[in-house]
Amino acid sequence: MMVTKGSTTAVNLRGLLFIEPRRPEQGPPVIDSLTRRMAAAMQHAVPGTWQGGHFNSSDGWMGWHTCACGATSDNHDYLLANGMVTNSLCVHYLAQHRLDVPQDELRKVLALPYEEAQPTWEQLHPKKLCKTATGWRFE
Ligand SMILES: [Zn+2]
Numbered sequence: 001m002m003v004t005k006g007s008t009t010a011v012n013l014r015g016l017l018f019i020e021p022r023r024p025e026q027g028p029p030v031i032d033s034l035t036r037r038m039a040a041a042m043q044h045a046v047p048g049t050w051q052g053g054h055f056n057s058s059d060g061w062m063g064w065h066t067c068a069c070g071a072t073s074d075n076h077d078y079l080l081a082n083g084m085v086t087n088s089l090c091v092h093y094l095a096q097h098r099l100d101v102p103q104d105e106l107r108k109v110l111a112l113p114y115e116e117a118q119p120t121w122e123q124l125h126p127k128k129l130c131k132t133a134t135g136w137r138f139e
Pocket of ligand 1: 021025067069070071092096097
């Protein structure tokens with residue numbers, strides 16, 4: 001599937017790793033074959049928004065998603081070449097919240113048609129929204 005900038009694609013898109021971990025992040029990040037496969041997939045992902053079955057690659061959301069640990073997503077969904085749509089926290093979920101990733105999602109990651117890649121520092125350490133005495137700020 002080819003996706004070009006600004007196009008809207010209506011194919012049979014499926015969500016990947018739209019999860020809400022409940023536990024705080026684990027200790028050191030888990031960087032195994034699953035995490036690396038997801039990182040490789042993200043190198044080729046197209047940012048946009050996924051809504052009502054359509055993916056609009058020229059679009060972004062007005063807000064972001066916040067993980068249980070405070071890590072925040074960016075304002076895009078990401079379209080992968082196999083028709084799956086994920087979010088910018090996907091690598092973070094696999095690396096730091098593996099115990100909260102359902103088996104079904106792990107199977108989808110295993111089936112991604114990509115080799116493996118080293119996750120980026122940003123993927124492993126997303127910006128966190130923290131409450132301070134004066135309000136909320138990013139760390
Ligand atoms: Zn998190």
